[in-house]
Amino acid sequence: MKVYKTVKGLQAYLKPFRKKRKKIGFVPTLGALHEGHMSLIKLSKEKSDITVCSIFVNPTQFNETSDLEKYPRTYEADSALLIAEGCDVLFFPSAPQVYPKDIETEVKIDFGKLDKVMEGAFRPGHFDGVAQVVKRLLDIVNPHQLYMGQKDFQQVAIVSHMMTHFKLKTELVVCPIIREPHGLAMSSRNERLSKKKRQAAGVIYETLQWVHDQKSEMSVHDLEEEAIDRLRIPGFRPEYFQIIDGHSLRPINHITKKKYVVACIAVWVEDVRLIDNIILQGQA
Ligand code: AMP
8 A cells, every 4th residue: 555645745646547547536534444434445446446545633623622632543553454455545644735835725615504503513613624624635636436424424415515516526425334233333433432331322323223213103303302312321412313304404394205314413422422323214
């Protein structure tokens, strides 16, 4: 696996492949890689000719300094996983490479309601940082395909909106959520949970599945209330549970047949904030 820390190095390496019309697949990450990330690499290996993974703990998307500081940095283990998976290129830039002084990287676009609800409401500025880093990384890598996880459902909506706004030609490929054996969605933050709470956090997915199974039996309001109640257990603090239209991300009152409907959740477990979601009906 080639490792590049500079934009110049990466672009020079990719140039001949681009000339030969090879398809470049790109998987941006914050590192602390796990099976969820690896599923994106796997899909890129299947669909694209060259797979580029980036590891960059982007400071502009962290709305709390303590979260940024506590974010795990596990370069050695990450690169071993990437090599084992057959990733072709790792881009591991410093902040000045991503945000050089002479380039305006801020993304000032109107996301409408997309960045005001759920994560946007609880993590002010987070999606401006996400849009900024993904736009900048796309400008650097210029991939044919961008692979992102459904795990971060709202992030996908923001990135998709940003890509449409800038008329980017890159295809956005959304990959399914990979889970731990007891159902907890894999996340780099899971490492910070105690063993007991990590096991117990399987209740988040159990709740999402329960909502999925009950969606025709109960009103949206009752489903949301009951879901929150199920998560009010010692050590858990649900932040939101919302049933939304999967396109607009607006809360919905009724699940009617033609709608694309998703249930999204954020829960604090100990001092770790976890998010998850389930598609109740329809597709993107
Ligand atoms: P992160 O390093 O958390 O920014 O994640 C990098 C990419 O991996 C994002 O597109 C995430 O949505 C995706 N990802 C993270 N966790 C999972 C998971 N459990 N299953 C599938 N994709 C995931």
